[in-house]
Structures are given as structure tokens and as C-alpha cells.
């Protein structure tokens with residue numbers, strides 16, 4: 567990862583001043599969405615724990631942020647080099663194609679110095695009844711041998727699909743602990759309700 571001075575506008579992002587005032591926490595950034603790095607304080611509690619997550623609509627980020635704060639663990643946003651479309655349906659379509667073709671999208675950035683971490687909290691939403699393609703890229707791109715991985719997964723009500731098998735297949739040398747999972751808001755459901763509201767406005 568290259569150091570960047572661009573400020574993040576993402577909800578979990580903190581100002582440079584705030585980050586420097588929180589020595590136990592290292593915000594690792596993958597480019598423009600979360601953009602600072604500082605020297606790690608090796609003596610700090612939470613040393614050796616990293617929270618890495620992928621999110622589209624923010625549900626998984628809420629959990630990642632809480633883990634980051636409460637465990638004083640480092641935080642890393644997993645992002646594709648080429649962002650997914652803003653449009654939900656286009657994203658669903660692209661994700662389906664990538665899943666079916668076994669595509670591994672290029673990562674925007676890798677975790678610098680992953681050897682420092684022995685425990686990885688890995689968060690993502692379920693996409694198409696499995697782990698999003700970028701999670702396969704993430705697992706394949708890092709040496710996770712001997713690391714303990716604690717997955718945390720959000721879904722829209724249809725469960726975890728084969729996501730846990732996918733994790734194990736792409737990082738066979740890692741030690742996976744049972745996933746924490748929870749149902750969270752579905753963008754599609756929100757869109758449907760907003761459309762109903764807009765329809766009511768149009769009819770009024």
C-alpha cells in the first residue's frame with residue numbers, strides 16, 4: 567500500500583488528528599476511501615489483530631468499526647481496483663457473472679506487513695449466496711498460513727450459502743473459527759419501499 571494524504575469521506579474514517587490521538591489504532595487504507603497510515607505502536611493492546619472488511623451499503627462496515635474500536639485492532643477496507651457500479655442491479659449482475667466465471671477482481675491494495683498479524687477478523691456481505699468475488703481475491707493475494715481467521719458476515723435473510731467453504735478453499739493454511747453472522751438491511755428491500763413511497767407521492 568502506498569501512503570496517501572487524501573482524506574477519507576467514509577463513515578469509519580477519522581481525521582488525521584483523531585488518528586494520531588489514538589495510538590493503539592492503525593487505520594490501514596486502501597486508497598481514496600480510507601487514506602492514512604501511521605507507525606504501529608507495537609506495545610499497544612490489540613497488537614497482532616486486524617479487522618479487514620468489504621462492504622457495499624455499509625452494514626458490514628458498522629460491525630468492522632465496532633471491532634476496530636472495542637478490540638483496538640487495526641482496520642483495513644478491502645476494495646476492488648475498479649469500483650462496482652453505483653447502480654444496485656448492475657452490481658448484482660456483475661457479481662453474478664464474476665461468481666459464475668470464477669473471476670478474481672484485482673484488489674485496490676494489499677495489507678502491508680501482514681506478518682504482524684496473527685488474528686484476522688474478516689468481514690463481508692453475502693453476494694449471490696456466497697462470498698463476494700473480491701474476498702476470493704483477498705484470500706488468494708495474502709499469505710494467511712498459520713493465521714486465525716474469524717469471519718463476520720452479513721446477509722439479507724437468505725443465510726450464508728457456501729461462503730464458509732469458499733473461505734477454506736481459498737486459504738487452506740489458515741485456521742478458521744466459526745463465523746459470526748447476522749441478517750441486515752437489504753438494499754433491494756429499501757429500494758422497493760422507497761419506490762412505493764415515490765409512487766404514493768406521484769399519485770397524490
Ligand SMILES: Cc1cc2nc3c(=O)[nH]c(=O)nc-3n(C[C@H](O)[C@H](O)[C@H](O)COP(=O)(O)O)c2cc1C
Nearest residue numbers: 621622623624625626691692694695720722723724
Ligand atoms: C450483489 C448483491 C448480492 C446479494 N446477494 C444476497 C444473497 O444471495 N443472499 C442474501 O441473503 N443477501 C444478499 N444480498 C444482501 C446483502 O448480503 C446484505 O444486504 C448485506 O448486509 C449487505 O452488506 P453491506 O451493507 O456491508 O454491503 C446481496 C446484496 C448484493 C449487493
